[in-house]
Amino acid sequence: MTQPKTGAETGAAPAHAPRASLQRLVSCIRMDEVCVLQGAPVIGACFAMADFSAATLLTIAALVAGNLCLVAHVFVVNDWAGIHGDLQDPRRASQTYVARGENAARMGRLAWALLALALLIFGLVSPASFFIASTIAVLSAVYSFPGIHGKGVPVLNSLLHVSGGTLHFLLGYAALAPISPHGAAIGCYFGLVFAAGHLTHETRDHDGDLHNGIRTNAVAFGKKTSFFASLFLFSAAYGWLTVLALLGFVPLVLSMAAVLYVIHLRAAWMALRDDLTYPAVRRLQTVYRNIHVVIGLAMLATVAPW
Structure with missing residues (x-):
């Protein structure tokens, strides 16, 4: 009996090939980082939330879905635009989309x-959310696109992160309420944290960026300057949140930021003592990310109308 020929023998693609191709493409999205960046807009929605009605919960579900797509877009654009440098960085090359078989x-x-x-979903959420999402996409293009490449323009890249972090909080806030000075003031905390975190990231990646000719703040001004600029912005963020808590803009329990700041300072000193090596800065990042997870959870626990 003649055996049926396989897809490879006939030249036809296997039936599962399109699905496997799509799965491979989707696997190139940095989903761990995409998920981490869901916090700010959800917290923003909680600050604007008046009740737990079905309409409110449906809006938050749409907010999360839209933000997943928007943040994934930002990371995909960044990876697409920075592929040449990533392939030359031993720490990144194996994680690129090229290494996964994509183009x-x-x-x-x-x-x-x-x-x-993302824009389709935010268009259904609210006009303000659609506008903010569009603005975030524009900031992402300015940061990543070849020719503009704001990532390689010192100071501008930090301004983009301050703006993007603030808008990310307001993206959620605007889904449930008109943007107010109160909401914008809280959003500034997220902008400061986002920019400070990225300056630390630049400090960590100084050697790779220098090798690839990417003129980040750390490359332009030195690792220590970038590190201290990051620490200054983090200090401003902790201080700003404490002031907001004491003024009653946010729950008083969030004044604990002043205590958590001491933990951050100790971790920063240890990284500096170790000459800001890649592993030392990674340890610092783990500490401050955990600190801000605690602050975020405290916001969710005390702000939402449980």
Whole structure:
């Protein structure tokens, strides 16, 4: 009996090939980082939330879905635009989309598809959320796109992160309430933290960025300057949140930021003592990320109308 020929023998693609191809493409999205960045807009929605009605919960569900697509778009654009440098960095090369078998054209189409889906969802949430999401996408393009490449322009890259972090909080706030000075003041805390965290990231990646000719703040001004600028912005964020708590803009329990700041300072001193090596800065990042997870959970626990 003649055996049936396989897809490889006939030249036809296996039936599961399109699905496998899509799965491979989606696997190139940095989902761990995408999920981490869901916090700010959800917290923003909680600050604006008046009740737990079905309409409110549906809006928050749409907010999360839209933000997943929007943040995924931001990371895909960043990876698409920075592929040449990433391939030359031993710490990043194995994690690139090229290493996973993808190409720039398909990543570009994925980025556009994610943006279109995100804007469609936010268009259904509220006009303000749609406008903010569009603005975040523009900031992402300024940061990543070849020719503009704000990532490699010192100071500008930090301003983009301050703006993006603040808008990310307001993205959630605007889903449930008009933007107010009160909401914008709270959003500034997130902008400061986001920019400070990225300056630490630049400090950590100084050697790779220098090798690839990316003129980050750390490359332009030195690792220690970038590190101390990051610490200054973190200090401003802790101080600002404490002031907001004492003024009654946020729950008083959030004044604990002043205590957590001491833990951050100790971790920063240890990183500096170890000459800001890659592992030392990674340990610092773990400490301050955990601190801000605690602050975020405290916000969720005390702000939402449980």
